[in-house]
Every structure is written in C-alpha cells, then in structure tokens.
Amino acid sequence: ERAIAMGAGLSPKQAKAALQAMTFEGTHRGDLWRTPFVPAGRDSLVVLTTAMKNPNLVWVIDNWMKLGGLNMSERGPAFEQFVRDEIGRCETQLPLAVFPRSLVLEEDDVREELDLVVRLGKTVLVGETKCSIYPTEPYDLCIYRRLLSAAADQVSRKAAFVRKNLEQLERKTGWEGIAAKCHSVVPVVVTNLPLGPGFSESEVPVTDLHILTRYLVEGRLDQLVIAGAHGVEEVKRVVQFYNSDEEAEENL
DSSP states (O other): OHHHHHHHTOOHHHHHHHHHHTBOOOSTTOOTTTOOEEEOSTTOEEEOHHHHHSOOHHHHHHHHHHHTTOOGGGHHHHHHHHHHHHHHTOOOSSOEEEOSSOEEEEETTEEEEESEEEEETTEEEEEEEEOOOOOOSHHHHHHHHHHHHHHHHHHHHHHHHHHHTHHHHHHHHOOTTHHHHOOEEEEEEEESSSSSTTSEETTEEEEEHHHHHHHHHTSEEEEEEEEETTEEEEEEEEEEOOSSHHHHHHHO
16 A cells, blocks of 8 residues: 555555555455455455556446446536537638537427437438446447447437427527438437447437547548558558538538
8 A cells, every 4th residue: 555655646545545446355256357466365456557557448437437436427418518519619711600509409298308419511410428337248348339238229219309300490599501401310329439420220320429530520431450660651441431512411
C-alpha cells in the first residue's frame, strides 16, 4: 500500500482502496485482467505483469469506474451529445445539418425522443445511441447483442414516427422545406464500441462514430491498414461509400 501511495500520489486510504480493487478474489465473477494482484499468502501478492502491460484499457477502466460506484447510465446522455457535436464538426462538402440537441416529437398521446437527427440533403438520418461496457464474457456479449437488437426496434419505431410527422420535424429543427422534399428517413444505431458496426439488427444498420464520420467527411473507409513506427505506411483495402453527393444520400 505504501508503494502504491508513493508511486501514484495517493493517500493511504486511497491506496488501500485501489489495491483492494485490483486484487483477485477468486470468485466466479473475478477476472485476472481487471485484478492482476493475486494473494500468495497473508502478507504477499503476486503481480501478473502481462495483465499490467497488455490490458484492454477501455474494458478495465469501465469496470474500475463501475466498481468505484459510478452510475454508468450517466454516460448515455454525455455520449449522445458527443456524437452530435462530432458530427456537427465534420468538415464536408455534403449538404449536411445536425440538430444540436435531442429532439422530441409528439402526436396525440404519443411522444418520441430522438437521440440523433441528421439531414443530408433530402434524406433524414434518425439515430439511437448506445453507450455500453465492453463485453468480454459470453453472458455479457449476449446482453450487448440484446441491447443492440432492442435499440434497432426502438429506432425503427422512431423513424416511422418521423415519417408521419415531417412538418413537425421541419418546424422544430428549422430545416426549411424538409417536409416537402424528404424522400427517405433512415434509422441507425450508433454504439460506442467496435463490436457490432458493419452488421444489422432487424434490418437496421449498426455503426460507430468513426465509420459514420468517415462516411460524411471522406466517403470512404480504410479497412486494412499496415502501420509502422511512423504511422500509416500502406492501405491495403478501401471501402468506397459513394462518388457523388447524390450517391451519398442514396447509400446512407
């Protein structure tokens, strides 16, 4: 504990809590990648150096935050806003507009809240954002797949609601003429993880922010890249999304 406190600049109480969080308990839910300190006696610990040197940092940090009592559901609204902001910052020649906040549409007693609404010419993209913890176990992966499936059903329903309420959409977004000109409302699920993008759930495409912004900015995705010490050296495979503004709308 003293070494951790000195090395990390923590108080003795904080160092003790950190050590407990990273010590393997031997339970069925324990994981050596998250808890690389293994008890080897009453006052001794063995350090698994491989787990310390080569962790999945995204997964480890997520689990440490959860263990520390952070309400992980609070990340959802922050991720929504991050997605909107990043798309809004895209430097592109396409006729692109993104509504800067979540958008609520209402009809009679039905109310739908849209996480992401993007206009690309005459096409409207309706997105459902999902911010999840990286799944590493079969059970966790199953839960994640169910989450994506449920999100696909949600955004399909919301896209259908938008199609019936285009005039309200135009009024609330200020996108003049979209009610009369819109020829397509496209649903999409946007996840924070690299698991799922490129596939579909219930005929709804799943993507991440990287692929979505590459679509809007460059119109292509470098899929197989050889990199060295100085960065990218050779691109072996490229996915070309479109070659014109019209194709960008049609292929979205």
